[in-house]
Amino acid sequence: MNILVFTKRVAATQEEELRILDEGKTVDLSKVPFKVNDWDNYAIEEAVRIVEKSGGAVTAVSIGDAESDEVLRRAIAMGAKDGLLIETGDALHDPAARSGMIRNFIQKENVPFDVIFTGVQSEDDQFGCVGGILAAILKLPYSSMVVGIDSVEAGHMVVRRELEGGLQERVKISTPCVLSIQSGINEPRYVSIMGIRKASKVERKVFKAGGYSEGADAKIEVVKWTYPPKKGGAMMLSGELDDMCGQLLGILKEKGVYQ
Amino acid sequence: MLEQLATRVTTCIQCGRCTGSCPESGKTPFNVRMLVRKKQFRSVIDEAVPWYCTSCGACTIRCPRDVKPSEVIIELRSKMVEDGDIPVALQKALENTFVQKNPWGKSRNKRAAWMEKLDFEIPHVSETESKRLLFVCCIQAYDPRCMVIPANVAKILKAGGMEFGILGEEEACCGNEIRRIGESGLFEELQEENLAAFKEHGVKEIVTLSPHCMNVLKKEYGDTGIKISHYTEIVAEMIANGAITPRGSYGKKVIYHDPCFLGKQNGIFDEPRAILTSVKDLELLEFSRSREVSLCCEGGGGRMFFEVEATYQRNAEVRILDAAEKEAEVIATACPFCVMTLEDPATEKGLVVREISEILTEVL
Numbered sequence A: 001m002n003i004l005v006f007t008k009r010v011a012a013t014q015e016e017e018l019r020i021l022d023e024g025k026t027v028d029l030s031k032v033p034f035k036v037n038d039w040d041n042y043a044i045e046e047a048v049r050i051v052e053k054s055g056g057a058v059t060a061v062s063i064g065d066a067e068s069d070e071v072l073r074r075a076i077a078m079g080a081k082d083g084l085l086i087e088t089g090d091a092l093h094d095p096a097a098r099s100g101m102i103r104n105f106i107q108k109e110n111v112p113f114d115v116i117f118t119g120v121q122s123e124d125d126q127f128g129c130v131g132g133i134l135a136a137i138l139k140l141p142y143s144s145m146v147v148g149i150d151s152v153e154a155g156h157m158v159v160r161r162e163l164e165g166g167l168q169e170r171v172k173i174s175t176p177c178v179l180s181i182q183s184g185i186n187e188p189r190y191v192s193i194m195g196i197r198k199a200s201k202v203e204r205k206v207f208k209a210g211g212y213s214e215g216a217d218a219k220i221e222v223v224k225w226t227y228p229p230k231k232g233g234a235m236m237l238s239g240e241l242d243d244m245c246g247q248l249l250g251i252l253k254e255k256g257v258y259q
Numbered sequence B: 001m002l003e004q005l006a007t008r009v010t011t012c013i014q015c016g017r018c019t020g021s022c023p024e025s026g027k028t029p030f031n032v033r034m035l036v037r038k039k040q041f042r043s044v045i046d047e048a049v050p051w052y053c054t055s056c057g058a059c060t061i062r063c064p065r066d067v068k069p070s071e072v073i074i075e076l077r078s079k080m081v082e083d084g085d086i087p088v089a090l091q092k093a094l095e096n097t098f099v100q101k102n103p104w105g106k107s108r109n110k111r112a113a114w115m116e117k118l119d120f121e122i123p124h125v126s127e128t129e130s131k132r133l134l135f136v137c138c139i140q141a142y143d144p145r146c147m148v149i150p151a152n153v154a155k156i157l158k159a160g161g162m163e164f165g166i167l168g169e170e171e172a173c174c175g176n177e178i179r180r181i182g183e184s185g186l187f188e189e190l191q192e193e194n195l196a197a198f199k200e201h202g203v204k205e206i207v208t209l210s211p212h213c214m215n216v217l218k219k220e221y222g223d224t225g226i227k228i229s230h231y232t233e234i235v236a237e238m239i240a241n242g243a244i245t246p247r248g249s250y251g252k253k254v255i256y257h258d259p260c261f262l263g264k265q266n267g268i269f270d271e272p273r274a275i276l277t278s279v280k281d282l283e284l285l286e287f288s289r290s291r292e293v294s295l296c297c298e299g300g301g302g303r304m305f306f307e308v309e310a311t312y313q314r315n316a317e318v319r320i321l322d323a324a325e326k327e328a329e330v331i332a333t334a335c336p337f338c339v340m341t342l343e344d345p346a347t348e349k350g351l352v353v354r355e356i357s358e359i360l361t362e363v364l
Helices: A038-055 A066-078 A095-107 A130-138 A192-201 A243-255 B017-021 B033-041 B060-063 B071-081 B088-100 B114-118 B138-142 B148-159 B176-181 B182-200 B211-219 B230-242 B271-279 B316-324 B338-347 B356-363
Strands: A002-006 A009-011 A034-036 A059-065 A082-087 A113-117 A142-153 A156-162 A170-172 A177-181 A204-208 B133-136 B205-208 B227-230 B253-257 B283-286 B331-335 B352-354
Touching: A002 A038, A009 A066, A034 A038, A034 A066, A038 A059, A038 A066, A038 A113, A059 A095, A066 A082, A066 A192, A082 A095, A095 A130, A113 A130, A113 A192, A113 B316, A130 A142, A130 A177, A142 A170, A156 A177, A170 A177, A192 B182, A204 B338, A243 B114, B017 B033, B017 B060, B033 B071, B060 B071, B060 B114, B060 B316, B088 B176, B088 B182, B088 B331, B114 B138, B114 B148, B133 B148, B138 B148, B138 B338, B148 B230, B148 B352, B148 B356, B176 B182, B176 B211, B205 B211, B205 B230, B211 B227, B227 B230, B230 B271, B230 B356, B253 B271, B253 B316, B271 B356, B283 B338, B316 B331, B316 B338, B331 B338, B331 B356, B338 B352
Parallel strands: A002 A059, A002 A113, A059 A082, A082 A204, A113 A177, A142 A177, B133 B205, B205 B227, B253 B283, B253 B331, B331 B352
Antiparallel strands: A009 A034, A142 A156, A156 A170
């Protein structure tokens, strides 16, 4: 089985206090480190596990600037056979534009696949819909929020989808298809620096994004970046630790949380 | 440098001095002699076992054949790191170090946040005349309990009239624990990044806060030509030559716990004691197992970042019970990892753990 997996290099923003610049036009990412999108890491791991068991090959694809080669090397170190970079100038936020570009790329370059994996969403833009749009425009069946792949057969797969309320939905989906992979589907292996260095020896092909943008226009436009409005209701305690603990205990008792 | 540290398992005569000196032996499934034997015969090992090692170094110090068993453990771990099959908590620590240059994954941009509590500015090392660097490193830069250590040491060095600077956000994890977890590639990257910063800013001397940083900078960064010290060495000298004089009184019974990376691995036993005994009314007590035979607190070798499987009485608790038996009121040490591991059981027994700089700041 040939599995095409999309992987994205994203800003590691969880620990950062991001600054908006130019009156809302941009966000300052100059000092923010980058990493692989967490969901894509699970998707690559799942794809590699499938081909390790049933044969075939994993091809990792990334849309982004030249630095995105880093996540391709990482995917190869995990077990992907090839890495393909669709190199863009500016970051491409719009999910319809990304999906359209992927369709054009696959069709124009005749990229063979039986299944396409995407992560459920990316940590930066969080649209969570590239997989769905891609399936629609490629006219392929689609399953979102995949938390388990129970079997891989000729012509179909059986997968489990994560639902609310502690439920899972098991579905039979015919191949070729698109699956968006949820985090927690597996425990991704550790990728050592030595492994990434070895992976650097595998050639990664670079394609210029400009050749795949026809009919892949953005449907939405970022108007402004803003901070969430400040809300009231928070109280900051101050003073020495013992004092603050005393104050906190008083509040908890007053609110009836602690008797 | 790493090649020189390569192990020599074939010379092992299985005398068992390593196991006899190991702080994990007998109470956990860890048997270092057995692991060396298995390495000799290339036998299969239980993958959970090498992760018990605390890298205290006692086995390597006492080995009569220079086998360097603690390096054997690193080699075993390296294989698992290369295979990608390591405990999840350690995986996170390594991935965090790759992205943010510290195992906790805190923002690199906040690496100098500990300075907020100081009422004076510390210049960047490039702006100093002496090119003397205070190397802060991760736990002191980010852990709320340990952030007082760089602040205190900075106050003490300033009081002693010493000029120094910091690297701030340019500093990366020293890599001592990373190498011991077996991630040699990541260690090399950290080493290269720090060495480039030292070179760019013309660093001539480094004062470390953690003995772990001192160890790796001194012994595993290669010949840097930079003088590396632990802050206790500098401060003991300042006290000896009268540059600082502790004026206040500290009328408590204080027992000193030798950190493995400061004491047995780097021979710094007297300086921390000299600092403590310079304090008026401080009564210094000694553990039965002190200096070269100090009992490891189990915070090294990656153990700060994950819990081993076995349930047993932790060495930190043993240490606190020993301190209580000696009727100590305060356990003093000179390593942030020791502070962290000793503090929980100490609090439970009503004892106090203090990093030496905390005591000194109180009486300065």
